[in-house]
Amino acid sequence: MRRRTLLAGALAAAPLAAGCSSGDGASEAASARGRTTLSYGIWDVAQAPGMQRIIKAFERENPEISVEIQLTPWTSYWTTLRTSMRGGTAPDVFWMNAVNIQLYAANGALEPLSEHIARDRTPLGRHPEALVDIYAYEGRQYGLPKDFDTIGLWYNKALFDKAGITYPDSSWTWDDVRDAARELTNPRTRVYGIAAEMDRQAKFYPTVFGAGGYVLRDGRSGFADQRSVEGLRFWTDLVDRGWSPPQSAMSEVRARNLFLSEQVAMNYDISAMASFMYGTPAIKDHGGVAVLPKGRERATVIHGLANVVSAKSRKKQAAWKFVDFMARREAAEIQAEGGVTISSYEGTQDAWLKSMPEFGLRCFIDMLDYAFPYPSSRNTAVWEDQEYLLLGAPFSGKGGIEQAARTLAQQMDRALDEEGK
CATH class of the missing domain: 3.40.190.10 (Periplasmic binding protein-like II)
Structure with missing residues (x-):
């Protein structure tokens, strides 16, 4: 398939790092004298303010890490991502969707997160099961949900x-x-x-x-x-x-x-x-x-975006901290208050519902009981x-x-x- 060949070629241009600590040493040791700066790839300008507020909360809790948003319009997001992977400049953390998750996971572009989730007790169970399942591949979790839509x-x-x-x-x-x-x-x-x-x-x-x-x-x-x-x-x-x-x-x-x-x-x-x-x-x-x-x-149908860590990131420890933070309640509540999308963390949707009371949006939450994964x-x-x-x-x-x-x-x-x- 042409699409798979192009992506595989882009990923083969440089060796992939394998464990959480693999590839971290030189980069993160070098940044020990200052802050580790992560790049965060997203495509929705409407969500950028909410993401920036989450970043500020994360940086307050982790003063040794800073995060910079890389906003790329949807029309060129995936092309730009493949090109950056080929050149070794892909964002450390970036948004992923259901259409592309298996392709990127199968080609070794994403850091497996299952061991990190188990170690740090990331509350994956507080996100809709059907959504979590979308971002698993061959028994391993590669993405942590941030929002959902029905x-x-x-x-x-x-x-x-x-x-x-x-x-x-x-x-x-x-x-x-x-x-x-x-x-x-x-x-x-x-x-x-x-x-x-x-x-x-x-x-x-x-x-x-x-x-x-x-x-x-x-x-x-x-x-x-x-x-x-x-x-x-x-x-x-x-x-x-x-x-x-x-x-x-x-x-x-x-x-x-x-x-x-x-x-x-x-x-x-x-x-x-x-x-x-x-x-x-x-x-x-x-x-x-x-x-x-x-x-x-x-x-x-349920769909939603997930945050993933690039397998080529040289700052995986910091990247994991950021992804883990975004999968927890504090980040979810900040996102919900923005009113742009529904936070996927259980019990944090009220702010989104109250942001547009004229519509009676609770039906989108009610449908989770019979939602099929994309x-x-x-x-x-x-x-x-x-x-x-x-x-x-x-x-x-x-x-x-x-x-x-x-x-x-x-x-x-x-x-x-x-x-x-």
Whole structure:
């Protein structure tokens, strides 16, 4: 696989350090006369102020260590990271996501953390189990969660009131969504009931799980499973019936933007977007969110970022202290107060909930009980790219979702087979 080859090549450019103390001696001894300075790679400018407050708290507790943020926009984050690894200048600590964790762990780019966690009694059990599992690979923990997001059904109260429809709640099923989408769609005003965007995290992954299907299991694709097809069809039917804009209409404008501009009445979206909703006056005034409607079963998808330590860092002892600190309550509470994302540390979410009381955000916490981990493999991006290529036509109102799903399953299985070679 091309993606794996590129990363492996970047990592092979220099030998990898192996234990917690390996590679630390010269660098940290040299810094014994002063402070050890860590670099911290992140990509979200909205979270930078909160991360800086956490850093200040960490530095007060560890005056011998300082941390400098390296902010790289999402569009170039992973390319920049691979390049910096090749050149030996990767951040000591950096953000990781579900799509890339196995790829980086398998290629020796990340420091294994399990022994450090056990030694220092890092409270990993205070973070959602499904999220912790995402950042484990072959029995070892490589990342410590910092936040999480689940998916909810956002709705526009003003458009619901105008149509005389009761707001969504925990009793809603897929049938209720279809009925509401039909009643809310108004061709004259160009308002659609819902946006069936081809968004895997916020749209068809949770719906596949809600149908009782699966995306990835035991190294095989689940897209050919009839229940998975049922979940995909839930969305394509909405497009076919004209109750959602076709995918072609959202090629440049995301479903989120259509919701913010009040062109769609409902939209599945992640909890991390709450602050954007809150910053839009119209949605802040009459926006709401509910748990996802029930299909065959209740389901949502959990994802979140983790902090990892570079295997090439020459400051691993200090890097581990920082990562460990960020996985504990104090850092979690600081992050929650920022209101940008939900802290993953149990019992620290109230500050986030109270930061936007108009929305009733607790539903995102309630859904943890039936949240499925974001599906990933060693080369997730390879088969995820196929999803957009093969499902694009059905999501554009051209039909054929069953055949597209079967073809996707075949292509995905080939990619998964390649991972084992």
